[in-house]
Amino acid sequence: MIRKKEGFEGEKAIIIPPKVVNQYRDTFLTREFYITDIGFYPKAKYHYRNRPEGTNEHILIHCVEGRGSATIDGFDLPIEAxxxxxxxxxxxxxxxxxxxxxxxxxxxxxxxxxADLIVAHLFEKMLSQKNKIMRSEPHLALFSKIYNTLQQGYSKENMEFIALTMPFYLSAFLLNDRFNYHPDEQAEDIVDRTIRFLKTSIHKTLSLKEIADQAHLSVSHFSNLFHKKTGYSPIEYFNHLKIQHACQLLQFSDRRIFEIALAIGIEDPYYFSRLFSTQMGISPKQYRKQWTLSKS
Known part of the structure; x- marks a missing residue:
């Protein structure tokens, strides 16, 4: 049987010298994410790799056409487009x-x-057979951006740019729905629609039941769905949005604090101050003072 490690028509690859990798492995920014090898293999017939001891780096393969298979630490995985x-x-x-x-x-x-932390989550996702993502031209363009940057050499600026770009590139594998989310191009799910409703209701006081009613779901079912996607209860999330808006009003308006409280649907200024302090760590008055000083 024919087996090939590389040598495919139209292939591209960059292998970064070990001396360069070692230089950036312990440097600020680049120690968080660095690349040692990168490439593209089109229609890689007979492509085969067997590494019983693994490698010193993580490996990511993104299949965009055709198919293959893998055995990872005893797990058999079919790989398709x-x-x-x-x-x-x-x-x-x-x-x-x-x-x-x-x-x-x-x-x-x-x-x-x-990278180690993100890979652990990606590995768990893959073993749960949740490793299919939506084809995205912006995502592929991001890979090309990283590759083309390395083609320009291994300057500190280039390597730091890659270190900052890599998390965004990997986010498409970990959080693919969010990476490809375009509110003007696709239907919102219940939680996204609720968040949009909350953002347009900042000036109101809403109960959990009122929020669940707009989603046409029971309070318990809605709360579970919302928490599963956001990590917060609906009321907690609503309060985050309220305080976010309050921060903007404190920064960019001359409204008095009680007026800002009313603008986010809170009639009691003392409750507003407590809520603000709980989230931001300082009072609204201190926040405004800090912002004013930072501009001067």
Missing amino acids: NHFLIIPTGTQHLYRADPAYPWTIYWLHFGGKQ
């Missing part, structure tokens, strides 16, 4: 392109302190 494969550092693995319909893949090897 718009699937991703994530392999944590030091993890035994084998992967191959399908001989009849070989994959086209974007791939990279990377590391970093924050």
